[in-house]
Amino acid sequence: MKHLRIGxxxxxxxxxxxxxxKRFFQDLGCETVPSPETTADILKEGIRHxxxxxxxxxxTFLGHVAVLKDCVDLLFIPRHVSMxxxxxxxxxxxGLPDMTRACFANLPLVLxxxxxVKQFGDKAIDEFTRPVAEALSLSPARVADAxxxxxxxxxxxxxxxxxxxxxxxxxxxxxxxxxxxxxxxxIGRPYLLFDRYLSKNLFHFSRKLGVxxxxxxxxxxxxxxxxxxxxxxxxxxxxxxxxxxxHVFFKDDRVDGVINLCSAACxxxxxxxxxxxxRLNQRxxxxxSLSLDEHTSDVGVxxxxxxxxxxxxxxxx
Amino acid sequence: xxxxxxxxxxLSTAYTRVLRQHGVDMQPPPAATLKxxxxxxxxxxxxxxxxxxxxxxxxxxxxxxxxxAILMPGxxxxxxxxxxxxxxxxxxxxxxxxxxxxxxxxxDRLSDMIDTIREISRxxxxxxxxRVFFLILMRMAALDRATALYHYYKPREINREDTDTVLRQAxxxxxxxDSYPRLFRTMPEITRMFRAIPIDKALNPxxxxxxxxxxxxxxxFANLAIEKKLGEMRVEVRRGVWLSDWLNDRFRFRxxxxxxxxxxxxxxxxxxxxxxxxxSIETVGKTLLFQKKGVDGVVHIxxxxxxxxxxxxxxxxxxxxxxxxxxxxxxxxxxVSEANIxxxxxxxxxxxxxRRDEGIxxx
Numbered sequence: 001m002k003h004l005r006i007g008x009x010x011x012x013x014x015x016x017x018x019x020x021x022k023r024f025f026q027d028l029g030c031e032t033v034p035s036p037e038t039t040a041d042i043l044k045e046g047i048r049h050x051x052x053x054x055x056x057x058x059x060t061f062l063g064h065v066a067v068l069k070d071c072v073d074l075l076f077i078p079r080h081v082s083m084x085x086x087x088x089x090x091x092x093x094x095g096l097p098d099m100t101r102a103c104f105a106n107l108p109l110v111l112x113x114x115x116x117v118k119q120f121g122d123k124a125i126d127e128f129t130r131p132v133a134e135a136l137s138l139s140p141a142r143v144a145d146a147x148x149x150x151x152x153x154x155x156x157x158x159x160x161x162x163x164x165x166x167x168x169x170x171x172x173x174x175x176x177x178x179x180x181x182x183x184x185x186x187i188g189r190p191y192l193l194f195d196r197y198l199s200k201n202l203f204h205f206s207r208k209l210g211v212x213x214x215x216x217x218x219x220x221x222x223x224x225x226x227x228x229x230x231x232x233x234x235x236x237x238x239x240x241x242x243x244x245x246x247h248v249f250f251k252d253d254r255v256d257g258v259i260n261l262c263s264a265a266c267x268x269x270x271x272x273x274x275x276x277x278x279r280l281n282q283r284x285x286x287x288x289s290l291s292l293d294e295h296t297s298d299v300g301v302x303x304x305x306x307x308x309x310x311x312x313x314x315x316x317x
Numbered sequence: 318x319x320x321x322x323x324x325x326x327x328l329s330t331a332y333t334r335v336l337r338q339h340g341v342d343m344q345p346p347p348a349a350t351l352k353x354x355x356x357x358x359x360x361x362x363x364x365x366x367x368x369x370x371x372x373x374x375x376x377x378x379x380x381x382x383x384x385x386a387i388l389m390p391g392x393x394x395x396x397x398x399x400x401x402x403x404x405x406x407x408x409x410x411x412x413x414x415x416x417x418x419x420x421x422x423x424x425d426r427l428s429d430m431i432d433t434i435r436e437i438s439r440x441x442x443x444x445x446x447x448r449v450f451f452l453i454l455m456r457m458a459a460l461d462r463a464t465a466l467y468h469y470y471k472p473r474e475i476n477r478e479d480t481d482t483v484l485r486q487a488x489x490x491x492x493x494x495d496s497y498p499r500l501f502r503t504m505p506e507i508t509r510m511f512r513a514i515p516i517d518k519a520l521n522p523x524x525x526x527x528x529x530x531x532x533x534x535x536x537x538f539a540n541l542a543i544e545k546k547l548g549e550m551r552v553e554v555r556r557g558v559w560l561s562d563w564l565n566d567r568f569r570f571r572x573x574x575x576x577x578x579x580x581x582x583x584x585x586x587x588x589x590x591x592x593x594x595x596x597s598i599e600t601v602g603k604t605l606l607f608q609k610k611g612v613d614g615v616v617h618i619x620x621x622x623x624x625x626x627x628x629x630x631x632x633x634x635x636x637x638x639x640x641x642x643x644x645x646x647x648x649x650x651x652x653v654s655e656a657n658i659x660x661x662x663x664x665x666x667x668x669x670x671x672r673r674d675e676g677i678x679x680x
Contacts, residue, residue: 101588270363271365
């Protein structure tokens with residue numbers, strides 16, 4: 001078999017699954033080529049290729065595709081429809097491979113296996129691995145084995161993200177009151193939070209302001225607990241995690257304030273944001289929703305962050 | 318209990334009278350006006366989509382008029398629609414309204430619909446539930462049939478507004494047809510009424526397919542009566558999504574009509590290989606179908622920030638390029654202006670007419 005170079009655009013689900021994708025393909029004898037971290041040029045390239053008022057993360061994703069498309073043999077853009085029985089991903093992620101094909105004229109082969117637990121249940125893995133096996137001319141059984149080995153637990157997070165999303169309750173992540181530092185919970189979708197360019201380096205900047213930024217990936221029991229508080233199960237995969245993270249932060253006494261980082265015109269977040277603000281924040285903690293689009297400037301974000309911190313200082317004083 | 322259900326096109330005409338006869342105290346919201354929209358926008362999340370805002374406005378107006386129960390279909394799809402009810406209830410409670418809210422969380426399942434009908438009405442018998450529900454569906458199909466006739470006669474009419482008057486009468490007649498026999502007697506009558514409109518028989522109008530998110534397509538208030546505007550520009554509208562088809566795909570009450578979603582899925586293959594929720598697959602598939610059938614162009618309409626239609630819009634832009642096929646995407650929200658829409662439609666229709674004159678047919 002030819003040694004294949006598989007391009008993985010650094011956007012959207014990359015920030016949740018990249019590490020396992022990488023190991024999965026390595027096991028199958030392929031090399032993965034992630035695109036570089038987002039820059040202004042990549043975003044500009046994405047905006048140039050998009051044709052409609054799509055949201056910021058999708059534009060960024062397409063920018064990454066533009067960077068990769070001429071230097072790889074294959075593009076890996078999986079179609080994740082549902083990760084669990086009772087959930088869906090955002091329609092834009094469901095249509096992502098098709099949108100990518102529609103936006104570019106000369107793409108390498110796009111590998112777009114379907115991942116749909118709601119429809120296929122336990123067979124979802126087979127559905128997912130069959131097209132991969134076909135494209136790489138490997139036996140389906142081998143690909144399925146590699147999948148079970150590396151991807152079955154999506155809790156794997158990329159090293160970079162793991163460093164930042166240390167569990168809230170690990171004592172070293174939270175700073176004690178006595179230190180005079182504020183603990184601020186930052187919630188949002190991984191592809192915004194951990195993209196340094198899109199989040200305008202929010203983590204770094206808040207540390208510079210002497211604040212301890214926290215983020216977390218809620219586990220199953222935390223998600224279930226949060227869903228019990230709101231009237232209806234949130235059926236978007238990532239939206240659910242955002243809501244659960246918000247719930248944990250609002251509940252925890254050591255967290256002084258919560259920032260919700262979302263992209264402007266994000267469909268699910270327009271609704272979950274409302275839920276978070278009205279249903280979950282019952283103790284009236286300082287809460288700020290920060291929406292990003294391609295016109296957002298570093299300075300704008302920084303000013304709002306400073307104002308937010310000043311406000312918390314006033315409230316807690 | 319005075320029950321209200323937010324508007325969706327002509328749907329309320331299909332069920333109000335029938336349900337009233339079976340003991341449901343129906344209070345349909347007043348027809349949407351600018352006031353409805355303003356009320357909705359004022360209390361909605363900023364980036365909620367237009368149908369959400371109009372529905373919320375409907376609810377507020379209905380509650381102000383004395384309704385005290387709301388029925389809002391729900392569901393679990395990738396589109397936001399399934400979550401409307403939760404957020405709307407939260408907003409209305411915050412505004413201090415007291416009401417009962419019920420959502421049907423499996424609106425695609427026939428048994429769920431029947432249970433809902435039995436719960437709100439005097440109907441106890443399951444069979445009667447089916448009978449009433451299917452009568453409502455047939456009435457909806459009749460309303461859609463009248464609208465299709467309207468699309469045909471509107472561009473050809475000689476006296477302006479004739480066709481609109483006939484459509485209003487037809488809707489009224491269907492509203493009064495509250496049993497199967499009456500409904501079947503009404504339909505030929507309606508066809509006769511449309512046939513009686515004096516028309517310009519020589520006219521061979523430009524045809525335009527109207528596609529997009531179902532609420533904005535079927536609700537003239539949301540799309541600034543785009544079909545009427547096109548008709549007045551002497552354009553024959555071919556609507557790609559119908560409420561009765563949407564219902565038929567789920568409940569199969571018209572056995573001889575093919576399942577439009579499955580059909581669209583087949584048509585869209587190669588461009589959109591998996592339905593991305595909402596009407597995305599219909600939009601893509603029917604654009605290809607209209608192109609094949611020689612419809613002159615497609616107007617694609619959607620609410621601002623609509624997730625499924627943004628996917629579709631990206632893809633049909635590509636189709637337009639690949640196949641040299643005119644496509645116009647229009648986004649609707651509370652800020653859209655009538656002059657803007659008219660200007661863009663006129664420019665689009667001019668383009669289609671010129672293509673036709675120059676004989677650019679590439680099918």
